[in-house]
Amino acid sequence: MTIVPWNASPRLTIVMYHYVRRVAASRFPRLAALELDAFRGQLDFIRRHYKPISIFDVVSAAIQRVEVPTGAMVLTFDDGYAEHYRDVFPLLRQAGIKATFFPAASALIERRLLDVNKIQFILAAVETPDILVTSIDEAVESAKWRMDVQPLSDYRAEGWKAVRFDSPAASYVKYMLQGALPEDVRTGILDDLFAKFVSADQHAFAEELYMTVDQAREIREAGMTIGAHADRHLTLTSLSRDDQAHEIDGALRVLDAVGTARSDFAFSYAKGAYNDDSLALLRDRCCAIAVTNRRGNAIVGPDDENMLTLPRFDAKHVPTDPDAAPTEWTSRV
Numbered sequence: 001m002t003i004v005p006w007n008a009s010p011r012l013t014i015v016m017y018h019y020v021r022r023v024a025a026s027r028f029p030r031l032a033a034l035e036l037d038a039f040r041g042q043l044d045f046i047r048r049h050y051k052p053i054s055i056f057d058v059v060s061a062a063i064q065r066v067e068v069p070t071g072a073m074v075l076t077f078d079d080g081y082a083e084h085y086r087d088v089f090p091l092l093r094q095a096g097i098k099a100t101f102f103p104a105a106s107a108l109i110e111r112r113l114l115d116v117n118k119i120q121f122i123l124a125a126v127e128t129p130d131i132l133v134t135s136i137d138e139a140v141e142s143a144k145w146r147m148d149v150q151p152l153s154d155y156r157a158e159g160w161k162a163v164r165f166d167s168p169a170a171s172y173v174k175y176m177l178q179g180a181l182p183e184d185v186r187t188g189i190l191d192d193l194f195a196k197f198v199s200a201d202q203h204a205f206a207e208e209l210y211m212t213v214d215q216a217r218e219i220r221e222a223g224m225t226i227g228a229h230a231d232r233h234l235t236l237t238s239l240s241r242d243d244q245a246h247e248i249d250g251a252l253r254v255l256d257a258v259g260t261a262r263s264d265f266a267f268s269y270a271k272g273a274y275n276d277d278s279l280a281l282l283r284d285r286c287c288a289i290a291v292t293n294r295r296g297n298a299i300v301g302p303d304d305e306n307m308l309t310l311p312r313f314d315a316k317h318v319p320t321d322p323d324a325a326p327t328e329w330t331s332r333v
């Protein structure tokens with residue numbers, strides 16, 4: 001690496017992956033997942049146009065004020081799914097790519113099914129979200145005597161709108177079940193819907209869905225990075241500072257479980273959400289680098305705030321055909 005004037009720091013591309021599986025042939029073909037074969041194509045495309053580096057190469061570059069290689073790319077995998085170990089890890093190892101994995105602590109360690117995953121599978125299990133909307137609205141109606149439950153029209157006004165790739169009905173289901181309703185009401189509906197449409201055995205489902213601690217250790221021992229992501233996968237910006245501290249400290253248990261130090265670690269914000277409290281808490285705990293879901297290229301620098309708010313591209317923007325022409329954000333290479 002060559003030393004360059006700091007204001008000339010080159011851009012870095014960080015890619016964010018979630019589900020990578022043979023989704024079309026699976027029980028949940030509607031799940032928003034990347035096909036495994038498409039991922040293989042992406043790896044070929046990436047090796048042709050980019051230089052994959054470890055997330056800690058980025059940290060070292062920032063500290064030493066040296067340039068990251070031209071075309072530097074970091075691959076990140078959120079949530080600790082079993083397929084990351086089973087299918088992704090062997091491909092990365094074969095390609096010599098040192099990626100970063102961000103499992104959620106309660107899923108990895110306690111084998112608890114995260115609410116965010118319950119919602120995704122419920123939505124994937126039904127033909128349209130209408131039937132879910134009806135169930136949710138009925139539950140709100142029957143709990144409307146409670147002080148902490150708002151009139152249905154208020155929830156509709158706030159949550160019924162298309163968000164990113166979701167229809168208004170699908171976003172409404174997510175909005176209601178991820179946090180708009182009081183936790184006990186929300187959990188009751190979620191568990192009923194999950195049992196009805198997905199599986200009666202949440203524990204067995206979680207066992208299948210997430211990688212194990214031993215697998216995460218094996219990934220780390222092969223030279224990949226295991227970072228912290230979440231404990232229960234709560235949205236930090238919806239929490240008080242104390243509750244954020246609790247969620248972040250819970251998340252850091254992943255580092256202990258796989259034998260990584262609790263300082264100078266990598267972090268990925270659940271749903272990309274953070275605020276000043278989150279930054280202060282991570283700084284107190286000596287986090288070295290943290291990634292968001294904001295789309296864009298990263299400028300690497302020693303500036304602390306910058307290193308804790310790095311943007312990422314969703315994997316769906318990476319061409320799956322190795323012969324594809326470089327996209328707007330690959331043409332600079």
Ligand SMILES: [Zn+2]
Nearest residue numbers: 078079270271
């Ligand atoms: Zn996540």
